[in-house]
Amino acid sequence: MKVVVMGLGLIGGSIALDLKQTGKFSIYGLDASEAHLKKALDLGLIDQAADEQVLKNADVVILAIPVNAALTVLPGILDQVSDTTLVMDVGSTKTLVCQQLETHDKRRNFLATHPIAGTEFSGPSAAMKGLFRGKTNIVCEVEKTAFKLQERAMVIFEELGMRIRYMDPKAHDKHIAYVSHLSHISSFMLGKTVIQEEKNERDIFDMAGSGFESTVRLAKSSPDMWTPIFKHNRENVLATLEGYIENLRQFKTFLEQENYEAIYHEMEKTNRIKDILKGITINT
Amino acid sequence: MKVVVMGLGLIGGSIALDLKQTGKFSIYGLDASEAHLKKALDLGLIDQAADEQVLKNADVVILAIPVNAALTVLPGILDQVSDTTLVMDVGSTKTLVCQQLETHDKRRNFLATHPIAGTEFSGPSAAMKGLFRGKTNIVCEVEKTAFKLQERAMVIFEELGMRIRYMDPKAHDKHIAYVSHLSHISSFMLGKTVIQEEKNERDIFDMAGSGFESTVRLAKSSPDMWTPIFKHNRENVLATLEGYIENLRQFKTFLEQENYEAIYHEMEKTNRIKDILKGITINT
Incomplete structure (x- = not known):
């Protein structure tokens, strides 16, 4: 063939x-x-x-x-x-x-x-x-x-x-915005935030552990590939970003209010991602 | 001994x-x-x-x-x-x-x-x-x-x-907020956002790839350990969250305005995280 x-x-x-x-x-x-x-x-x-x-x-x-x-x-x-x-x-x-x-x-x-x-x-x-x-x-x-x-x-x-x-195709684009496109943006913006703050790269290198490496891994991705994806899937991606920013804002409010019970609860609820992810073949 | x-x-x-x-x-x-x-x-x-x-x-x-x-x-x-x-x-x-x-x-x-x-x-x-x-x-x-x-x-x-x-100790707490504590929050809130949207867990499971797995990995972490960390390092963590949310909001604005040149540029600049991360021993 x-x-x-x-x-x-x-x-x-x-x-x-x-x-x-x-x-x-x-x-x-x-x-x-x-x-x-x-x-x-x-x-x-x-x-x-x-x-x-x-x-x-x-x-x-x-x-x-x-x-x-x-x-x-x-x-x-x-x-x-x-x-x-x-x-x-x-x-x-x-x-x-x-x-x-x-x-x-x-x-x-x-x-x-x-x-x-x-x-x-x-x-x-x-x-x-x-x-x-x-x-x-x-x-x-x-x-x-x-x-x-x-x-x-x-x-x-x-x-x-x-x-x-x-x-x-419409369902594909909606779901994939959540489980792939949003991950890339969260990772890129995390990388950006840390780079902005840490002028001295040596400090980042010395203190960053595997957790940081894991969350910013996708920030190494190609802009040539990803810019058109965000363009094609603009509306769905905007909706995911809206939800994500809102959740971060709420977490920040809980921390401002020193509402540690709510913070605990947020994390505990999200822990069930463990079960959801079980079985995803990891390719690293 | x-x-x-x-x-x-x-x-x-x-x-x-x-x-x-x-x-x-x-x-x-x-x-x-x-x-x-x-x-x-x-x-x-x-x-x-x-x-x-x-x-x-x-x-x-x-x-x-x-x-x-x-x-x-x-x-x-x-x-x-x-x-x-x-x-x-x-x-x-x-x-x-x-x-x-x-x-x-x-x-x-x-x-x-x-x-x-x-x-x-x-x-x-x-x-x-x-x-x-x-x-x-x-x-x-x-x-x-x-x-x-x-x-x-x-x-x-x-x-x-x-x-x-x-x-x-003050420098430690400030830097670690960026390279560790913020990563955990970004991961927890990413997990939360996806769970909220995707009522049908089977859909997440089927469509999530290694990129998603990598960015939400930290959302499996223990609330018993992490709530006190956020409490102890509250002010530094609030500053990182402020910066992170602002960067996400700006990315969202670029996408709303269809300013794909700016989006490309954001990702391209952040790509240098590659060089910064080189040498971090990954423990997975």
């Missing part, structure tokens, strides 16, 4: 690597950056570098580029592929891309997916084997994709070791 | 375990909870369970209980120990404990320390070998401790594998 991976960063590169190593697929790589393309070849993520000419003979095209760029290029990709090609995106927002392609002639060649996996690193050298194993892949509007191509997608996801959840 | 560990939770239990395994110390354990004391014995964290009678013949007493309880019992412990006993606390706030003991007759028997290590778990079964290896131990007002007892403390810290940083 001829698989074209467009965008050889953390996600695209890791998909390419896992599929290549099964020996069942020929992996063709494309990337806007010549350096990334070369790096992906050197690292053995892909079988060969290609250009857009490869699209018309592809069995599967996987698009792993920032969500704004994906929106722009997807109609043209669908125009170029054959009637039997499966085109999938793997972006972190799903409403706009589904809307964008709703009336496209080749809508049935497209599958909207969001594999929930990653690290805070980016680029081909961040690609890793087994990144998706045991993780969830959210698939949206599956009924709009041709049945045979749904099947082909399942073969790919099975090779990657993912479990599938089907979801409406 | 006869070492008494009072409080056999994550920190006290881990100290006891590491010291016991060197074979150089006899470890006597005390805990307000009978069940914890028994558990610590069963797990082999201590050589034997003891009561307060043991204090008068101790070479070293390590107090590893919540900071409010430590404040209450420390004067009495110092009253009971001999002139040649070293008493150390390991609490996360240092100003109040140093003030509390400032005029105590046995001030020179006391050393204020804060080993920066831990996990989100608590109790004797959370104790782990090597928890402190390569981590920083902040020591406050070292000059107020008898020279010989400073030396004895260094022997202990060396066995645990810790590197020492000397700091003024």
